[in-house]
Amino acid sequence: MPELVFFSGTMDCGKSTLALQIEHNRSARGLAGIIFTRDDRAGEGKLSSRLGLVTDAVEVGDGVDLYGYLVEHLSQGRRADYVIADEAQFLAPEQIDQLARVVDDLEIDVYAFGITTDFRSKLFPGSQRLVELADRVEVLQVEALCWCGARATHNARTVGGVMVVEGAQVVVGDVNQSADEIGYEVLCRRHHRRRMTAASARAAALSPDVLPVSAP
Ligand SMILES: Nc1ncnc2c1ncn2[C@@H]1O[C@H](COP(=O)(O)OP(=O)(O)O)[C@@H](O)[C@H]1O
Numbered sequence: 001m002p003e004l005v006f007f008s009g010t011m012d013c014g015k016s017t018l019a020l021q022i023e024h025n026r027s028a029r030g031l032a033g034i035i036f037t038r039d040d041r042a043g044e045g046k047l048s049s050r051l052g053l054v055t056d057a058v059e060v061g062d063g064v065d066l067y068g069y070l071v072e073h074l075s076q077g078r079r080a081d082y083v084i085a086d087e088a089q090f091l092a093p094e095q096i097d098q099l100a101r102v103v104d105d106l107e108i109d110v111y112a113f114g115i116t117t118d119f120r121s122k123l124f125p126g127s128q129r130l131v132e133l134a135d136r137v138e139v140l141q142v143e144a145l146c147w148c149g150a151r152a153t154h155n156a157r158t159v160g161g162v163m164v165v166e167g168a169q170v171v172v173g174d175v176n177q178s179a180d181e182i183g184y185e186v187l188c189r190r191h192h193r194r195r196m197t198a199a200s201a202r203a204a205a206l207s208p209d210v211l212p213v214s215a216p
Pocket residue numbers: 010011012013014015016017018048049050051142144
């Protein structure tokens with residue numbers, strides 16, 4: 001039975017790498033895939049991984065009908081044995097419904113990859129719809145780690161290493177950005193709740209306030 005699978009996790013946990021591996025293994029066996037993406041850091045129409053691999057993809061804009069795209073593709077006599085959708089958190093809920101229809105009506109497997117929650121730990125609308133509709137939600141095996149060593153489960157947005165909680169839901173960016181840029185850092189829930197990034201934990205450790213007071 002064809003499936004809609006949502007591979008989900010924090011930023012930097014290997015989602016795009018897995019998407020590229022699935023694409024490689026299937027195309028190496030002669031299968032033909034359609035790769036959708038939206039707002040990848042590498043630029044328009046790209047699916048890229050931090051391991052350095054990149055492939056061309058179909059950039060999905062607002063209002064693109066993904067089911068209609070597949071029907072058009074097939075009606076031109078072209079093949080589609082599977083569909084990969086990276087950065088799926090940026091897709092609209094209607095586009096996730098269209099992907100479910102690709103599975104059910106066209107009988108094509110769809111593998112969607114995306115972060116579940118934003119920097120405020122709220123669901124992205126596309127990810128919410130995926131959780132609602134997917135046959136399976138898979139959490140990636142390679143765990144991203146918080147600075148404290150615990151499993152990272154949340155995404156923080158940072159400016160100069162300091163966690164911010166105000167701003168637009170979508171700001172394309174990366175982890176390990178320089179201090180003056182908007183960046184991201186993955187944290188465990190405990191440290192996300194306390195807004196404690198690696199930089200603020202370091203600063204607190206160096207602060208005289210937390211040094212033991214020696215007797216005069
Ligand atoms: N220099 C490196 N050497 C080995 N692995 C790396 C290196 N840089 C990144 N990675 C791996 O790549 C993962 C990020 O992969 P990527 O597919 O870009 O993540 P995602 O799409 O989930 O944001 C990291 O968790 C790490 O395991």
